[in-house]
Structure formats: structure tokens, C-alpha cells
Amino acid sequence: MLKIESISVTYPDGHKVLEHLDFHIEKGETVGIVGTNGAGKSTLLMSVVGILIPEEGRILVEGTEVCKKNLSEIRRRAGVVFQNPDDQLFMSNVYDDIAFGLRNYGDSEETVREKISGIAGVLGIEKLLQSHSHKLSGGEKRIAALASILVMEPSLVLFDEPTSFLDPKTRRKLMNFLKGLEVTKLIATHDLDMALEICDRVLVLKDGAVFAEGRAREILADEKLMDAAGLELPFCMQGIE
Amino acid sequence: MQDIKSSISQMNALELSAQKNTIIHRLQAPVKIITTVIYLLIIISYGQGQVSRLIPCFFYPAVVMALGEIPFKTIAGRLLIALPFSLFAGISNLMFSRETAFILGGIAVTAGMVSFASIMLKTALCVTAVLILIATTDMNGLAYGMLSLRVPPVIVTQIMLTYRYIGVIAEEASVMRHAYLLRAPNEKGIRMKDMGAFLGQLIIRSFDRSERIYNAMKCRGYEGRIAYSDREKISLKGWAYITVTSVFFLLLRFVNVSALVGSLFL
Ligand SMILES: Nc1ncnc2c1ncn2[C@@H]1O[C@H](COP(=O)(O)OP(=O)(O)OP(=O)(O)O)[C@@H](O)[C@H]1O
Ligand SMILES: [Mg+2]
Numbered sequence: 001m002l003k004i005e006s007i008s009v010t011y012p013d014g015h016k017v018l019e020h021l022d023f024h025i026e027k028g029e030t031v032g033i034v035g036t037n038g039a040g041k042s043t044l045l046m047s048v049v050g051i052l053i054p055e056e057g058r059i060l061v062e063g064t065e066v067c068k069k070n071l072s073e074i075r076r077r078a079g080v081v082f083q084n085p086d087d088q089l090f091m092s093n094v095y096d097d098i099a100f101g102l103r104n105y106g107d108s109e110e111t112v113r114e115k116i117s118g119i120a121g122v123l124g125i126e127k128l129l130q131s132h133s134h135k136l137s138g139g140e141k142r143i144a145a146l147a148s149i150l151v152m153e154p155s156l157v158l159f160d161e162p163t164s165f166l167d168p169k170t171r172r173k174l175m176n177f178l179k180g181l182e183v184t185k186l187i188a189t190h191d192l193d194m195a196l197e198i199c200d201r202v203l204v205l206k207d208g209a210v211f212a213e214g215r216a217r218e219i220l221a222d223e224k225l226m227d228a229a230g231l232e233l234p235f236c237m238q239g240i241e
Numbered sequence: 242m243q244d245i246k247s248s249i250s251q252m253n254a255l256e257l258s259a260q261k262n263t264i265i266h267r268l269q270a271p272v273k274i275i276t277t278v279i280y281l282l283i284i285i286s287y288g289q290g291q292v293s294r295l296i297p298c299f300f301y302p303a304v305v306m307a308l309g310e311i312p313f314k315t316i317a318g319r320l321l322i323a324l325p326f327s328l329f330a331g332i333s334n335l336m337f338s339r340e341t342a343f344i345l346g347g348i349a350v351t352a353g354m355v356s357f358a359s360i361m362l363k364t365a366l367c368v369t370a371v372l373i374l375i376a377t378t379d380m381n382g383l384a385y386g387m388l389s390l391r392v393p394p395v396i397v398t399q400i401m402l403t404y405r406y407i408g409v410i411a412e413e414a415s416v417m418r419h420a421y422l423l424r425a426p427n428e429k430g431i432r433m434k435d436m437g438a439f440l441g442q443l444i445i446r447s448f449d450r451s452e453r454i455y456n457a458m459k460c461r462g463y464e465g466r467i468a469y470s471d472r473e474k475i476s477l478k479g480w481a482y483i484t485v486t487s488v489f490f491l492l493l494r495f496v497n498v499s500a501l502v503g504s505l506f507l
Contacts, residue, residue, distance in 0.1 A: 051456045072462060080460045086412075087453040090405050092380050101461030132257075134408070152461065 007057035032195035035205035036230040041188035079149035083160040085141035089133035138165040192234035265309035270386025272479035289356040327364035
């Protein structure tokens with residue numbers, strides 16, 4: 001599904017962020033990426049959709065290499081839900097925002113209408129469709145941003161901190177939704193409890209390289225390993241003694 | 242600076258009124274764009290001394306505002322933002338052309354005053370016409386209208402993005418201003434000595450933010466031009482509207498309406 005082969009990514013200012021990073025995801029898997037601030041999680045997600053192009057190694061999405069000439073195809077298959085929904089919503093109302101990607105890929109207005117009403121039903125945001133994007137609450141924005149990606153029916157969805165800014169109830173709703181969402185998911189997060197609950201596997205990043213990788217239950221429960229990566233155990237495992 | 246939030250909400254007020262459903266709102270976007278452009282050309286074509294001839298031109302915005310149910314306040318607020326710019330252009334006229342043009346009630350009116358008045362009036366008319374266009378047509382409608390008038394997509398996209406970025410900069414400025422004032426409780430605004438740093442930071446932050454927005458757009462298949470909903474041809478009704486308004490504008494331009502009305506009563 002997603003193969004990352006020994007990539008290195010350097011920002012234009014010379015800051016080397018990822019170094020010989022290697023891993024792959026199978027179809028249908030949900031994989032978490034955890035790591036301290038600045039570990040390179042967002043950078044990794046941006047490389048998968050070709051916003052950043054690695055200077056070494058290569059990335060394959062369903063067998064297609066991420067490179068200039070394939071970008072349009074890659075971005076149709078892989079959607080990114082950004083860390084901050086404000087960066088993602090830019091049309092004047094929610095409907096047009098959700099329609100943006102579909103229109104870019106040449107869907108007819110009728111198809112656009114059908115698909116939007118479908119996704120709005122699933123996410124329960126029919127009422128928001130005509131609202132102004134910047135008048136929504138943080139949680140509503142997040143759901144709208146999610147809709148704008150899912151409406152394109154990607155086979156791989158990358159999430160950058162999906163649970164940030166959410167109140168506990170909305171977070172719970174989102175988590176349940178993600179659990180039921182049958183696409184391959186790669187989730188960069190600091191919310192280790194969420195990672196524990198919904199991810200099959202986790203990847204621990206440290207200083208731009210894979211520090212550990214394995215089943216979520218094993219990795220996240222390993223106090224020594226987590227400590228060495230600069231992280232803590234998920235709250236539900238810290239125990240109250 | 243004080244009212245960044247309120248100018249954002251003013252921008253929204255204008256956009257929101259574009260969502261209404263009146264005769265004017267229902268006109269096709271290209272029709273409104275063409276009419277507005279013709280109106281602007283007519284206004285610009287008036288000479289410097291023709292102040293009294295310009296006054297009847299307010300008729301058009303007045304009628305459209307009434308039909309389109311556009312609140313006067315919304316337009317007036319934005320108009321006030323634009324006028325100071327032409328004020329500067331106009332004032333130089335006041336200084337340079339001092340010869341008397343005519344005597345009104347015993348006061349010598351200089352040629353400078355006349356052209357000052359006509360510059361201000363022209364600005365007011367043009368800006369009002371454009372504001373009305375925006376207040377009756379949503380941004381996508383405008384974009385698509387321009388496209389169907391064969392405006393190059395690159396330019397349309399630039400206009401749309403500029404519009405979007407103005408919002409971004411205003412939002413960033415408002416967030417930063419709050420952050421500043423929360424830590425400088427005795428200040429009413431940003432101190433002059435901090436202004437340089439503030440503005441520099443604002444530009445960097447806006448660039449960053451724009452970059453992230455641009456990335457998000459690329460992730461959803463954006464390739465230099467925004468795809469808009471289907472184009473439609475201008476309908477017969479649309480052409481009729483354009484013809485009627487244009488004939489009206491031409492009448493205003495070439496027939497001295499004020500003199501005509503005046504002569505009716507004399
Ligand atoms: N545009 C940029 N130019 C230069 N360096 C950058 C840029 N964006 C990020 N970096 C650097 O790259 C490193 C990794 O950043 P990244 O955003 O990928 O981290 P992250 O794991 O997502 O962190 P967080 O958990 O805080 O979101 C950081 O050290 C950061 O300073
Ligand atoms: Mg990040």
C-alpha cells in the first residue's frame with residue numbers, strides 16, 4: 001500500500017529532518033506515528049503526498065512512485081487531514097470547500113452534489129454545508145476538513161494530530177468514526193491513548209529516524225522504550241497507584 | 242488596527258449579503274460584471290469639470306441597492322475605507338489649480354475645487370458599483386463569471402487567492418494583536434517602537450500560513466487554477482438587462498439630465 005524506502009528529507013534552509021527512514025504499511029492497516037515535537041512526523045506526511053520531495057530514497061503509494069509527474073494521481077489516492085483545519089478550509093463556505101477537490105479532478109456538478117450529500121450524511125454535517133468556514137467551532141472545522149478529504153474517496157488517509165483542539169466527547173466521536181473507517185490510515189499524533197485504541201501498529205520516530213516499530217499494544221506499553229524516545233506511557237497505562 | 246476583527250466581519254457582511262435571493266442576486270454573474278464594467282467606463286469618461294453631470298449617476302447604484310436589498314450601511318462602511326486614497330489625489334488639485342472657475346453665492350470656486358469634487362465623486366461612484374457587484378454575487382459566482390467572459394484563469398485565480406489572503410492576514414493580525422495586548426495591559430494599541438517587529442512578524446506569519454494553505458490546496462489536486470462549477474451562457478434576459486442599463490448609462494452620459502430636469506421646472 002505505502003512503501004517508504006530509505007528516504008532523507010532536508011528543508012530548503014538546510015535543516016535535515018528525516019534520515020534514511022524505512023517502513024511500509026499494508027492495505028487496510030491503521031498505523032500511528034508518535035514522537036516528540038520536532039521528531040519529523042508532519043514532515044513525513046508531507047513527503048508522502050509530494051509536498052516535500054526526498055532527496056534520497058523513494059516513496060511508493062500503491063506501487064506508484066511519488067514524483068513530479070505522478071503527483072496528481074498520488075494526491076487523488078492519498079488524502080491529508082492537516083494539523084490545523086484553518087489551513088485546510090479556504091473557500092467561502094463549507095460546501096464549496098468540500099467540492100474543491102472533486103472539481104479539481106473534473107467531477108460534474110451533479111456528481112459533486114451527490115458525493116457531498118453522501119459524506120455530509122455520514123459525518124452528520126448537513127446543517128453546516130452552507131455555513132461560512134471561518135464561523136465554525138474548532139471541532140466543526142475539523143469535521144468539515146475531514147469531509148473535504150473523505151469525499152474524494154482516497155484509499156490512504158494521512159492524519160496530522162486529528163484529536164487536537166477537540167473536546168473529550170467530540171474526540172470520542174471522531175475516534176469511533178476512525179475505527180469504523182475502512183481505509184488505510186496513517187496517523188501522526190501525541191494522543192497515545194488514541195493510538196493505543198485505534199492503531200494496529202505504531203512507528204516511533206526520534207530525530208528523523210525510526211526508533212521503534214511494532215504492535216501498538218507492545219510498543220506503547222514498553223516504559224523503557226517510550227522513555228528513551230522522549231515519550232511517556234499512554235494515560236490509561238500509567239496506572240493510579 | 243483597532244478594528245481588524247470588525248473589518249473581517251464587514252468583509253463577511255458583504256459576502257453574506259451575496260447569499261440573498263433577490264432580482265439582482267438572481268442575475269447571472271457575467272451579466273452583472275459586464276454592466277459594472279460599462280458603468281465604470283462611463284463614469285471614468287466624464288471630464289474633470291462635469292461635477293453636476295455626475296450626480297444623476299448615483300441613480301443606478303441607488304436602484305440596484307434597493308432592488309438587491311443591500312443595506313446602505315454595509316456599502317457606506319467600505320466606501321469610507323476607499324475614499325481617503327482619492328482624497329490625497331484630489332487635494333493636490335486643490336493646491337495646484339487655483340484659477341477661479343465660477344462664482345457660487347459670492348464665493349469663488351476654483352478649478353481645483355471642481356476637479357477635487359469630481360475626483361471624489363467618481364471614486365465614490367466607481368467603488369460603490371464594485372461593492373454592489375460583490376454584495377450581490379458570491380465570490381465563486383464572480384470567478385466563474387470572469388472565466389466565462391474569457392478572463393484568463395491565471396488572473397481569476399490570482400484575484401481569488403488575493404481575496405483569500407487578505408482574510409488570512411487580517412486573521413493573523415488580529416490574533417497577534419490580542420496576544421500583544423494581553424501582555425501589555427496598559428497599552429491601547431501597539432506601541433510605535435514595537436510596530437516594526439509586529440509588522441515583520443505579521444508578514445512572516447502570513448507567508449507561513451499562506452504556504453500551508455497552498456499546500457493543503459495542492460493536496461487536493463490544485464494545479465494553478467481553481468476549478469469552478471459549470472459555465473452557463475448569458476441568457477436572453479441577461480442580454481436584455483445589459484442593453485437596458487447600457488442605454489440608460491449612455492443617456493446619462495450624453496444628455497444633460499440635470500439641465501433637462503431643471504428646464505422642465507423653469
Ligand atoms: N518549513 C520548515 N523549514 C525548516 N525547518 C522546518 C520546517 N518545518 C519544520 N521544520 C523543522 O523540521 C523538524 C521536524 O518538524 P515536524 O513539523 O515534522 O515535526 P513534528 O514531529 O510534526 O512535530 P510536532 O509534534 O510539534 O507537530 C523540526 O525541527 C522543525 O524545526
Ligand atoms: Mg507536526
